[in-house]
Structure formats: structure tokens, C-alpha cells
Amino acid sequence: MSVVLDVKDLVVDFKTRAGNARVLNQVSLDLREGEILGIVGESGCGKSMTALSIMGLIPNPPGRITSGSISLDGQELTSMPAAKLRAIRGNRISMIFQEPMTSLNPVFRIGDQISESVLLHQNVSKKEAWKRAVEMLELVGIPEPAVRARSYPHELSGGMRQRVMIGLALACKPKVLIADEPTTALDVTVQAQIFDLLKNLQEETGTAIILITHDMGAVAELADRVSVMYAGHVIETGSTRQILDDPRHPYTRGLISCVPHLEDNPGDERPYLEEIEGVVPPLTELGTGCAFAPRCKHVMDRCLTTNPVIGRVSQQHSVACHLLKEKELA
Amino acid sequence: MTVTSDQNLHISSQSPLKEVARAFRQSWAGMLGLVLLFLVCVFCLAGPFIYMVDPFEVIWAPLTPPGEVANVPLGTDYLGRDILAGLIHGGASTLFVGLVAGVLTMTIGILVGSIAGYYGGMVDEALMRLTEFFQVLPALLFAMVLVTLFTPSIYVVSIAIGIVSWPATARLTRAEFLRIRNLEYVNAARSIGARNNRIIWRVILPNALAPLIVSATLTVGIAILFEAGLSFLGLGDPNVFSWGMMIGAGREYILDGWWTISFPGLMIFLTVLGFSLIGDGLNDAFNPKLRER
Numbered sequence: 001m002s003v004v005l006d007v008k009d010l011v012v013d014f015k016t017r018a019g020n021a022r023v024l025n026q027v028s029l030d031l032r033e034g035e036i037l038g039i040v041g042e043s044g045c046g047k048s049m050t051a052l053s054i055m056g057l058i059p060n061p062p063g064r065i066t067s068g069s070i071s072l073d074g075q076e077l078t079s080m081p082a083a084k085l086r087a088i089r090g091n092r093i094s095m096i097f098q099e100p101m102t103s104l105n106p107v108f109r110i111g112d113q114i115s116e117s118v119l120l121h122q123n124v125s126k127k128e129a130w131k132r133a134v135e136m137l138e139l140v141g142i143p144e145p146a147v148r149a150r151s152y153p154h155e156l157s158g159g160m161r162q163r164v165m166i167g168l169a170l171a172c173k174p175k176v177l178i179a180d181e182p183t184t185a186l187d188v189t190v191q192a193q194i195f196d197l198l199k200n201l202q203e204e205t206g207t208a209i210i211l212i213t214h215d216m217g218a219v220a221e222l223a224d225r226v227s228v229m230y231a232g233h234v235i236e237t238g239s240t241r242q243i244l245d246d247p248r249h250p251y252t253r254g255l256i257s258c259v260p261h262l263e264d265n266p267g268d269e270r271p272y273l274e275e276i277e278g279v280v281p282p283l284t285e286l287g288t289g290c291a292f293a294p295r296c297k298h299v300m301d302r303c304l305t306t307n308p309v310i311g312r313v314s315q316q317h318s319v320a321c322h323l324l325k326e327k328e329l330a
Numbered sequence: 331m332t333v334t335s336d337q338n339l340h341i342s343s344q345s346p347l348k349e350v351a352r353a354f355r356q357s358w359a360g361m362l363g364l365v366l367l368f369l370v371c372v373f374c375l376a377g378p379f380i381y382m383v384d385p386f387e388v389i390w391a392p393l394t395p396p397g398e399v400a401n402v403p404l405g406t407d408y409l410g411r412d413i414l415a416g417l418i419h420g421g422a423s424t425l426f427v428g429l430v431a432g433v434l435t436m437t438i439g440i441l442v443g444s445i446a447g448y449y450g451g452m453v454d455e456a457l458m459r460l461t462e463f464f465q466v467l468p469a470l471l472f473a474m475v476l477v478t479l480f481t482p483s484i485y486v487v488s489i490a491i492g493i494v495s496w497p498a499t500a501r502l503t504r505a506e507f508l509r510i511r512n513l514e515y516v517n518a519a520r521s522i523g524a525r526n527n528r529i530i531w532r533v534i535l536p537n538a539l540a541p542l543i544v545s546a547t548l549t550v551g552i553a554i555l556f557e558a559g560l561s562f563l564g565l566g567d568p569n570v571f572s573w574g575m576m577i578g579a580g581r582e583y584i585l586d587g588w589w590t591i592s593f594p595g596l597m598i599f600l601t602v603l604g605f606s607l608i609g610d611g612l613n614d615a616f617n618p619k620l621r622e623r
Contacts, residue, residue: 090522
């Protein structure tokens with residue numbers, strides 16, 4: 001399968017009062033046609049920043065893409081002039097945000113908002129754009145779409161609004177859809193519906209999806225491949241099976257064991273949730289060593305001085321950890 | 331994949347503006363203001379056709395008290411001109427100045443405030459320093475200078491009032507823009523490829539309108555007071571009757587003829603009160619949470 005979106009060695013810096021924060025450091029990702037790529041990691045590890053840099057929406061100042069490349073179908077996005085980039089946003093790449101409650105404009109009808117996106121990118125009449133909006137609402141499973149298109153956002157529930165957002169994002173049939181924690185703000189039953197919807201739409205339209213989430217369960221169910229991020233680095237990438245069954249990085253292992261299991265401890269002495277000790281270090285204070293070293297159970301001398309480079313476990317599976325080399329030697 | 335329960339269906343949609351209109355109709359302050367303003371407008375617009383007396387014409391003895399002679403119900407001023415005719419004709423120009431100055435104030439204020447608030451950084455710095463420059467000038471003095479530099483017609487007076495009163499609107503607009511520009515739907519608009527102009531006028535401004543509409547009604551009231559002040563000081567248009575001018579003309583006869591200034595004063599009071607009450611009603615309608623107190 002061909003690569004639709006290719007992010008290579010992306011470095012993004014933010015100037016803050018506390019100094020320069022390298023929010024993304026040598027991030028490399030590739031998204032293939034028609035697949036779902038999960039990006040997981042805890043808060044502040046750079047997931048959303050990756051999404052915003054791909055969209056070209058990094059607030060500048062203070063943020064800046066320092067180096068690296070993002071290419072969509074072979075077209076370089078980082079050096080593209082603003083006007084051309086605007087023509088791509090919403091048309092060939094679009095994004096769903098975390099908060100469905102606030103990501104729709106409260107003063108316009110939802111049909112207007114979807115048609116607006118169509119009107120911005122396609123040479124169609126208002127009437128046709130409205131028709132397209134109604135079709136999109138139908139596609140995302142909103143009952144009575146022709147009536148609902150005239151609703152205002154405050155008249156819809158959170159789950160319905162997220163459906164509208166998905167319809168809005170897909171209105172121009174983009175090649176790439178970035179879903180930034182699309183279900184974080186929704187309750188559990190609705191989460192499952194939204195994930196189902198994404199999966200179905202992906203199969204129907206062939207749009208490649210980057211799914212950013214904390215939810216390992218969602219990743220297991222939806223994603224074809226997974227990238228794990230920590231403190232601005234991609235530390236492990238592989239197929240979903242490889243990551244879940246054979247995680248190599250201690251952080252990935254930690255993340256997976258943090259997921260509580262219902263069948264655990266019937267009477268057995270493990271009432272506590274697993275956790276990874278410590279927090280993500282401030283990005284302004286990253287030294288030369290591995291960013292995870294202070295929290296790692298397997299920390300070695302080497303980890304404190306040199307940052308591990310990405311190494312291959314197998315053709316699909318790569319990891320940035322000194323343990324990998326260690327094993328090869330053994 | 332059916333999601334919504336059936337009770338959710340067949341709801342007619344309600345636009346936010348319609349809801350505000352409904353809430354406004356329930357506010358007694360707003361409705362009272364609207365009635366007051368309506369009466370003032372009828373008085374000024376229909377008056378000339380019913381009470382056909384030229385306000386400039388001397389019709390009776392100077393300083394005739396109200397009620398003394400049947401055909402001059404509100405008495406005469408120091409020249410013997412009919413007060414009631416003056417009130418009727420003065421109202422139109424007072425309202426005209428108020429509206430033009432109000433529109434001008436809002437236009438400049440919203441333009442400056444939204445650009446400053448949206449772009450931030452150096453643009454914001456520059457525009458806000460400019461705003462502060464206008465804000466620290468004593469408004470009445472500055473307006474007087476402007477009016478004396480040019481001929482004192484009601485257009486010049488309106489423009490002068492507009493030029494001295496936009497800073498407050500600019501600051502209010504900027505504050506709203508600073509709040510809204512970081513909301514997710516602005517980012518969402520950017521993510522579908524909307525350009526800056528579109529985001530400013532079509533995405534952020536409609537959401538910032540609530541406090542601006544309230545402030546616009548109050549601005550008109552303040553502009554009317556301002557016009558009265560200028561006319562009182564003799565800087566109004568001498569060829570046009572206005573309430574402020576009537577007070578100014580009568581100020582030396584306060585002790586001999588209270589009616590020469592009381593009636594125009596009362597008209598100004600009622601009109602400004604009308605605008606303030608409407609502003610109050612709108613404020614309540616836009617902020618349903620405040621209404622519960």
C-alpha cells in the first residue's frame with residue numbers, strides 16, 4: 001500500500017518563558033492508504049502537536065517547525081505558502097477535535113457549517129452545498145438529516161455533535177482524517193458508537209485515519225498500526241498486534257499494563273491499578289539522555305547520556321530503546 | 331445505527347437570536363425602554379404634521395409660562411418661540427446625531443478592536459496604544475476642538491462624538507476576540523481552510539455580538555447626552571433645533587422661566603433612559619444566568 005502522509009524527522013520548538021521547549025523531536029510517522037494509524041501516549045507527549053503540525057495549525061509565535069518534512073502524496077507541506085495550504089486543509093486533510101461541545105460554532109446552523117466547508121473548496125452552488133451537508137449528516141447516522149441540518153449546535157447532544165464534526169471533516173472526501181481524541185469528552189456508550197462510525201466510514205470511503213487517543217482498547221479494536229509517543233519522541237511503532245502482544249519499549253509495556261482488566265483479581269491480592277511512576281518531564285529540561293530514563297525500571301548508564309536511535313525489531317516493528325541493542329548482543 | 335431516541339425528533343429549531351428576542355420580550359425593563367423610545371419617536375416624527383408651528387417663529391410674548399395661553403401649551407422661550415414646537419423639531423436632530431454617532435463609534439471600535447484582538451502581537455500593541463491615546467484625551471474638550479475646527483453642522487457634531495467615543499468599544503471588542511479566538515471552533519474553522527478575514531467577520535464577530543449590541547444601545551444614549559453637552563456650550567449646529575441647544579439658550583433664564591430648560595431636559599432624560607432600559611433588557615436576554623437573581 002502506498003504511503004499517503006509521510007512525516008520525517010519533524011522537529012517543533014516552542015519558545016516559552018522557561019526556555020525553548022522541543023515539543024516534537026525527530027518525529028517520523030507514515031500513514032498508508034486506507035489504514036488507521038493509532039498514536040498513543042500520555043498527556044503532554046506531543047500527540048496533539050503532531051496533529052496540529054500536520055494541519056499547519058501550530059500557533060506561531062510561539063511555535064515553529066524547526067526542521068523535518070511533512071509530505072502529503074509527495075507534496076511538501078512545511079514549505080507550502082499559506083494560500084495553497086488553506087486549499088488543502090479541509091479538502092484533502094481534515095481534522096476532528098477533542099471537544100465536540102466547543103468545536104462547532106454556536107451561532108450557525110450545523111447544515112451551514114458543513115456547507116461552508118464544501119463551498120470553500122468546491123465550485124458548487126449554495127443549494128448543492130446544502131444538499132451535500134444533508135448527505136453527510138445522513139452518512140454519519142443522524143436521523144432526519146434534512147430537518148437536523150437546520151439545528152443549532154446547542155440543540156444536539158455531545159455524541160450527535162461529534163457525528164456532525166465527523167461529517168464536517170469528511171464533507172470534501174479528504175484523503176487523510178486526523179481524529180484528535182475524538183471521544184475523550186463523550187460517555188462510554190457513545191464512545192463505542194463513534195469508534196464504530198469511524199471504522200465504518202473508513203471502510204466505506206477509504207480515507208486514511210490518524211487516531212490520537214489514550215484509549216488502548218480503542219487502539220486494539222480500530223488501529224492497523226500504532227505509534228507510541230513519549231516527550232515529543234516516537235518511541236515505538238508497529239502493527240497493532242506487535243505492539244500489544246510484543247511491546248519492546250518499557251514505556252509501551254507500562255502503558256499496556258496500566259489498562260485495568262475486569263477479569264483481574266477475583267479475590268487475588270492485586271487491588272491496585274498499575275501505574276508508571278513519575279510524570280512526563282518538563283520539555284524545557286530535556287537533557288541528552290533518553291527522556292524516559294528517570295521513570296524507567298531498566299535504566300542503564302547509557303540511557304542517561306545518549307538518546308537511543310530507532311532500531312528495527314522486525315520489518316514492521318521499530319523501537320527507540322537501548323534494551324534492543326542489549327538483547328541483540330546477548 | 332440508530333442513535334437518537336424518537337422524542338428528540340421533530341423539534342423545530344430555534345436560532346439563538348430568536349431566543350434572545352423571546353427573553354427580551356419577558357424583560358420589563360427592555361419593554362418599558364422600547365415603549366418610551368417608541369413614544370419619543372412618534373412625538374418627533376409625527377409631531378410636525380399634527381402640531382404645525384415653526385420653532386423659529388416668534389409667536390407670543392417672551393417667557394410665557396406653560397398653560398397661561400391656550401395656543402402655547404408649554405410656554406415660550408426668551409425670544410417668544412414656542413417650546414413645544416422646539417421639542418418636536420429638536421428631537422429629530424438629537425436622535426439623528428445619537429444614531430449616526432453611535433453607528434460611527436461601533437464601526438471604528440469594532441474594526442480596531444477585532445483586528446487588535448485577532449492578530450495580537452505587534453498589531454495589538456500598536457492599535458491599543460492608539461486607542462489609549464484617544465482614551466486619555468478629555469473627550470468633551472477634544473470634541474469641542476474638532477467642532478470648532480470645522481463648521482458646526484450636525485454632521486460634524488456626529489462625527490466628532492464618534493471619534494471621541496470609540497475606544498471603549500474597541501477595548502470591549504478586543505476582549506471578546508481574545509476570549510473567542512482560542513476556542514476550538516475557531517481552530518476548527520481554520521482546519522477546514524477558512525482565511526483570516528472569514529474567521530474574523532464570520533466566525534468570531536457573530537459570537538462576540540452579545541455584549542456589543544448591549545453596548546451599542548448604551549452608546550447611542552451617551553452620544554445623545556454628548557450632543558446635548560456640546561449644544562449647551564453653544565457648539566451645536568445653530569441652524570438646527572436640538573434639545574441641548576434649547577437648554578443652552580435657556581440657561582440664563584433658569585430663575586425666570588424654569589420651563590425653558592425643564593422640558594427639553596425631560597425629553598433628553600426620557601430618551602436616554604429609554605436606550606439604557608433597552609440595553610438592560612438586552613443584557614438580561616443575552617445572559618440568561620444573570621436573569622435569575
